Structures are given as C-alpha cells and as structure tokens.
Amino acid sequence: xxxxxxxxxxxxxxxxxxxxxxxxxxxxxxxxxxxxxxxxxxxxxxxxxxxxxxxxxxxxxxxxxxxxxxxxxxxxxxxxxxxxxxxxxxxxxxxxxxxxxxxxxxxxxxxxx
Numbered sequence: 001x002x003x004x005x006x007x008x009x010x011x012x013x014x015x016x017x018x019x020x021x022x023x024x025x026x027x028x029x030x031x032x033x034x035x036x037x038x039x040x041x042x043x044x045x046x047x048x049x050x051x052x053x054x055x056x057x058x059x060x061x062x063x064x065x066x067x068x069x070x071x072x073x074x075x076x077x078x079x080x081x082x083x084x085x086x087x088x089x090x091x092x093x094x095x096x097x098x099x100x101x102x103x104x105x106x107x108x109x110x111x112x113x
Contacts, residue, residue, distance in 0.1 A: 025087055026090075028087045029087035029088050032084055043073050043076060047070065074112060075112055079105065
C-alpha cells in the first residue's frame with residue numbers, strides 16, 4: 001500500500017444472530033460463592049504464613065506481597081459480598097444502599113483495583 005493511500009475497510013460484526021447465554025442468578029450465586037470462599041481461605045492462609053514466619057516477614061520483598069494480600073482481602077470481604085448479595089436476590093441488592101455505603105463500594109471497586 002502506498003503512503004498516500006488509506007485503507008478504507010468496514011468491518012461489520014453482526015452479533016444479532018448469536019444468542020447471549022447468561023446463567024440464572026442461582027448458578028451465578030453458587031459459583032461465585034464457591035470461588036469466593038476458596039479465595040478467602042487462600043488469601044488468609046498466605047497472609048498468616050507471611051506474617052507469622054519471622055524469616056519471611058523480615059524480607060523486604062514480602063512486605064509488598066503482604067500489602068497486596070491485605071488489599072485483596074478487603075476487596076474479597078467488602079466488594080465481592082455486595083456482588084454476592086445481588087446474585088442471591090437475582091435482580092439487585094436486598095437492602096437499599098446509603099450514600100456512605102455506595103461511596104465505600106465505589107472507592108474499594110475503583111480505588112483498590
């Protein structure tokens with residue numbers, strides 16, 4: 001292709017023929033819950049292992065890992081619990097959120113990730 005030519009190609013992605021398959025809310029809830037519990041146990045195990053082992057705690061590179069694990073723990077406990085509540089109901093959360101809870105969720109969702 002020459003330098004002064006432009007490629008004028010129009011790609012048409014027609015997804016109207018394909019059907020989007022979304023599992024029901026109960027399937028989403030139980031799948032999310034199984035992975036949430038297992039990741040919570042793994043996170044707590046690693047955090048305790050790095051915290052209580054004197055040799056690992058004294059190494060500087062493990063401090064970064066411990067901070068990241070602590071931030072992930074906050075996300076697991078707060079952020080993912082709100083998603084689980086929404087999946088449990090199927091159409092939204094079970095209680096109306098106050099402004100403070102919405103701001104906390106927003107900070108955790110966008111600030112920590």
